[in-house]
Amino acid sequence: MSLFVETLYRGYGQAFQQSAQCFSLDTGFQQLSIFDNPILGRVMTLDGVVQTTEKDEFIYHEMLTHVPMLAHPNPKRVLIIGGGDGGILREVLRHPTVEQVILVEIDAAVIEMAKQYFPAHSAGAFEDARTRIVIADGVQYVNESKEMFDVIISDSTDPYGPGEVLFSADFYTAIRARLNAVGIFVAQNGVPFFQLDELKDTVQRFAPLFVDSTFFTAAVPTYIGGVMALAWGATDASLRQTSLTQIQARYAQRGVHTRYYTPQMHLASFALPNYIAQAIAATIA
Ligand code: AG3
Secondary structure, three states, rough: OOOEEOOOOOOOOOOEEEEEOEEEEEOOOOOOEEEEEEEEEEEEEOOEEEEOOOOOOOHHHHHHHHHHHOOOOOOOOEEEOOOOOHHHHHHHHHOOOOOEEEEOOOHEEEEEEEEHOOOOHHHHHHHHHOOOEEEEOHHHHHHHHHOEEEEEEOOOOOOOHHHHHHHHHHHHHHHHOOOEEEEEEEEEOOOOOOHHHHHHHHHHHOOOOOOOOEEHHHHHHHHHHHOEEEEEEEHHHHHOOOHHHHHHHHHHHOOOOOOOOOOHHHHHOOOOOHHHHHHHHHOOO
């Protein structure tokens, strides 16, 4: 039996039993590996870090998508940075309000491998008439694009390697300029129990850009170490104050069906454990 041991943190990790038919390739941007595990199904890793598994992908993809999409009254234009496996794209397209989604992925190999080995992640989303795929550097794209969006979702790797620039103040500034007057930006921000500095950096970088900035959380088993922080930056503070009744009405009206997300979970996900709340408070103070 061979084991894959994730090497994200020094001195602590998670191990996966790996099927015999596993493979790994250098995409030119990163080392991409795919294997099967008896509990989690198929697993994709990039540079030794678990990105997605068949079994628990729904938790992350639903929360990172439906929280901003349902907080927004009428999201028509959506930008996804990264997200080459198509999971976020699939969830965004569940909203009938959406007219166009642009997905900007730096590494075409991620999309190709995901289409082939994780077909349920995109479930046809790459072929949807509303989808536009751009193979490009996300930073360059937001710097050069003139397009405006209602919701922008950053589905990146951790801030090492190709993903590092997607956590920079310059990137966030360029993102802010691409948001419509009523706009929301969300981003995966790591597991704060182990990656508290990343959260603090984001607190500092979001503060001058968004009138409302905070985090919401989701417990994703294979992003091990407790809850994952999802960063939230909005152009309008009322978006986060949307009532349960309103969110429920939108959820029903748009016909979105989910396995983790519920309107109650939506509101609850903004309640932060005190060690996170205190880290945020200490950073802004
Ligand atoms: N993007 C987020 C992976 C983050 C893993 N990091 C961690 N465990 N700290 C995955 C891509 C899914 N579409």
